[in-house]
Amino acid sequence: MTAAAPIRAKRVLPGFTLSLGTTLLYLTVVILIPVLALVLKGADIGPQRFWAIVTSARALAAFQVTLTAALIATLFNALYGLLMAWVLVRYEFPGRRLLDALMDIPFALPTAVAGLSLTALFSANGWFGQFLAPLGLAPVYTIWGVAIAMAFTSVPFVVRTVQPVLEDLDPAYEQAARTLGASDWAIFRRVVFPQILPAFLAGVTISFARSLGEFGAIVFIAGNLPFKTEIASLLAFIRLEEYDYQGAAAIALVLLMFAVVLLVISNRLQAWAARYRGQA
Amino acid sequence: MAIEISDISKQFGKTQVLRGIDLSIMDRELVALLGPSGSGKTTLLRIIAGLEWPDAGQLVVAGEDWMQLGAKDRRIGFVFQSYALFPHMTVRENLAFGLTVRPKAQRPSAAQITSRVDELLTLLQIDTLGERYPAQLSGGQRQRVALGRALAIEPRVLLLDEPFGALDAAIRRDLRRWLREVHERTGSTTIFVTHDQEEAFELADRVVVMEQGRIAQIGTADQIHDHPATPFVARFMGAVIELPVTLRAGRAELKGVDTSALPRRPLGDGPATLFLAPDQVALEADPASPFLVTAVSSTGKLLRVTLEAPGLPVVDLDLPRLQARGVAVGQNFRLRPLAGAVFSAPRSASPAGLIEMTPVKENIA
Numbered sequence: 001m002t003a004a005a006p007i008r009a010k011r012v013l014p015g016f017t018l019s020l021g022t023t024l025l026y027l028t029v030v031i032l033i034p035v036l037a038l039v040l041k042g043a044d045i046g047p048q049r050f051w052a053i054v055t056s057a058r059a060l061a062a063f064q065v066t067l068t069a070a071l072i073a074t075l076f077n078a079l080y081g082l083l084m085a086w087v088l089v090r091y092e093f094p095g096r097r098l099l100d101a102l103m104d105i106p107f108a109l110p111t112a113v114a115g116l117s118l119t120a121l122f123s124a125n126g127w128f129g130q131f132l133a134p135l136g137l138a139p140v141y142t143i144w145g146v147a148i149a150m151a152f153t154s155v156p157f158v159v160r161t162v163q164p165v166l167e168d169l170d171p172a173y174e175q176a177a178r179t180l181g182a183s184d185w186a187i188f189r190r191v192v193f194p195q196i197l198p199a200f201l202a203g204v205t206i207s208f209a210r211s212l213g214e215f216g217a218i219v220f221i222a223g224n225l226p227f228k229t230e231i232a233s234l235l236a237f238i239r240l241e242e243y244d245y246q247g248a249a250a251i252a253l254v255l256l257m258f259a260v261v262l263l264v265i266s267n268r269l270q271a272w273a274a275r276y277r278g279q280a
Numbered sequence: 281m282a283i284e285i286s287d288i289s290k291q292f293g294k295t296q297v298l299r300g301i302d303l304s305i306m307d308r309e310l311v312a313l314l315g316p317s318g319s320g321k322t323t324l325l326r327i328i329a330g331l332e333w334p335d336a337g338q339l340v341v342a343g344e345d346w347m348q349l350g351a352k353d354r355r356i357g358f359v360f361q362s363y364a365l366f367p368h369m370t371v372r373e374n375l376a377f378g379l380t381v382r383p384k385a386q387r388p389s390a391a392q393i394t395s396r397v398d399e400l401l402t403l404l405q406i407d408t409l410g411e412r413y414p415a416q417l418s419g420g421q422r423q424r425v426a427l428g429r430a431l432a433i434e435p436r437v438l439l440l441d442e443p444f445g446a447l448d449a450a451i452r453r454d455l456r457r458w459l460r461e462v463h464e465r466t467g468s469t470t471i472f473v474t475h476d477q478e479e480a481f482e483l484a485d486r487v488v489v490m491e492q493g494r495i496a497q498i499g500t501a502d503q504i505h506d507h508p509a510t511p512f513v514a515r516f517m518g519a520v521i522e523l524p525v526t527l528r529a530g531r532a533e534l535k536g537v538d539t540s541a542l543p544r545r546p547l548g549d550g551p552a553t554l555f556l557a558p559d560q561v562a563l564e565a566d567p568a569s570p571f572l573v574t575a576v577s578s579t580g581k582l583l584r585v586t587l588e589a590p591g592l593p594v595v596d597l598d599l600p601r602l603q604a605r606g607v608a609v610g611q612n613f614r615l616r617p618l619a620g621a622v623f624s625a626p627r628s629a630s631p632a633g634l635i636e637m638t639p640v641k642e643n644i645a
Binding site: 170172173175176177178179180181182183186190191194195276277 | 329330331350351352353354355356357358360362364366367368369370377378381382413414415429430432433
């Protein structure tokens with residue numbers, strides 16, 4: 001009699017080891033190592049020097065400009081992106097498909113092209129700028145210009161995260177609310193919005209993160225005046241060009257921290273907004 | 281609230297879903313709209329709710345023209361087939377929704393809303409589930425919450441779309457009885473849609489049978505069962521055996537079929553079709569009958585007997601097994617229907633080979 005062979009469960013899907021291995025390797029090489037290098041580079045210089053670099057007047061101003069402009073852009077994207085998603089999902093009109101496709105242009109367009117055309121439009125003699133300039137509102141070379149460039153490149157994130165959720169929302173919810181006597185506004189505020197909130201928060205966060213990191217479109221329209229319209233990633237770039245690797249790494253590290261904190265907050269918020277799901 | 285529906289029609293694209301519906305429903309009545317899918321029953325219900333608008337027709341409820349009122353202002357309770365409970369609200373919040381969205385002036389105080397919700401939780405027999413989310417409830421519990429949410433606003437008319445469609449048989453029976461009780465206690469006028477005739481007959485005071493956008497028959501369970509108004513209703517009630525017969529002096533005649541148990545019909549002589557239900561026919565041994573047993577199978581309780589006769593459609597009968605011990609393959613039997621419906625056939629058969637029947641010719645004994 002031979003000893004019974006141990007039973008080994010067979011996986012239903014083959015290739016688990018190979019596919020996981022490939023993914024992890026890729027993740028390590030492309031994401032983990034660069035981030036680690038950045039952290040090490042930043043740590044290299046010691047806390048005091050690091051602190052000195054990131055709290056220098058010029059760096060602080062750059063962070064402030066970046067954050068403020070990103071907040072403005074995100075606020076705009078939150079409102080406009082939600083409206084856009086609503087229009088694309090809820091109304092049937094000629095050109096809807098075209099509009100839907102146009103929404104992807106900021107994704108596809110090289111950011112430098114976007115920056116150039118925005119600058120051309122908003123400069124004092126551009127199509128929009130010629131009306132804004134006399135009112136003293138010309139946005140080129142101001143923080144508003146930075147915000148406009150950020151908003152342009154990141155609005156699809158809100159639209160594209162909210163749109164599918166809104167599409168899948170069962171119309172019976174709204175009809176039920178209506179038969180219970182709810183007004184249009186009450187239906188939106190109490191029935192529709194809470195259900196798209198997790199996706200909306202996710203979209204807004206990505207949009208904000210993207211705005212913080214935007215570079216190409218901004219450098220054209222911002223004028224890049226230190227203490228005024230110089231953004232953090234540009235400052236890091238300038239330091240790098242000056243062969244100040246440590247200064248560049250320190251500033252980049254702060255941006256990385258912003259991103260991480262943002263992701264954590266966003267995940268918490270999404271979990272909170274979706275707390276009623278799947279706790280059967 | 282009494283409901284008067286007159287001449288309502290509705291078209292979706294090129295499909296005519298309702299073709300001139302006339303229906304009167306009395307105050308506090310419990311009415312079922314019964315029909316196969318595509319008969320327009322759900323559309324009619326949604327028109328009464330104001331979720332759909334007819335192309336033509338009148339809808340008057342308690343003397344008020346509801347064509348002038350939107351769904352929001354009709355104060356109806358609508359229970360969706362999918363329940364449509366708000367997933368991000370607890371059971372309590374769902375139940376309170378209709379009260380909390382009222383304009384400030386008409387809104388009950390927070391304390392009143394709480395006590396109303398408590399009342400409903402008791403009525404629904406789900407007292408302990410108030411803080412749960414819909415995802416944490418079973419199908420039967422969701423159904424109760426959906427009904428409770430509709431009842432919270434003290435609706436003038438309660439409308440239910442396939443209320444028990446998604447539930448298993450035992451819970452269905454339970455909820456049916458309970459819905460009847462709730463209907464009687466709240467005194468609302470209730471209309472529900474179903475494709476299940478047993479459900480319709482058990483629950484409703486009156487059943488409206490719908491066929492292709494028209495009302496085929498209105499009546500109680502017995503009326504519809506004993507005197508189906510059209511061949512469609514007869515088939516829908518389960519009389520799926522159709523035999524070509526000859527009418528003579530109001531009685532259907534066919535070799536091998538003993539129709540003496542059926543009452544005479546006030547119909548003219550000529551060709552006709554006899555509709556029989558598989559469980560309402562007895563068999564009597566008769567070597568001279570053309571009906572030959574070709575197959576027998578048992579479900580334990582019932583014996584399914586297949587009989588064939590030259591030139592006639594195959595007949596499948598369901599007999600109580602213990603009363604049909606002598607039935608075996610290869611024997612000839614005479615059919616003795618205990619109940620059945622007869623409709624005169626028009627002179628020419630339809631091209632599909634199906635026999636078209638003249639509709640609504642009275643066949644009451």
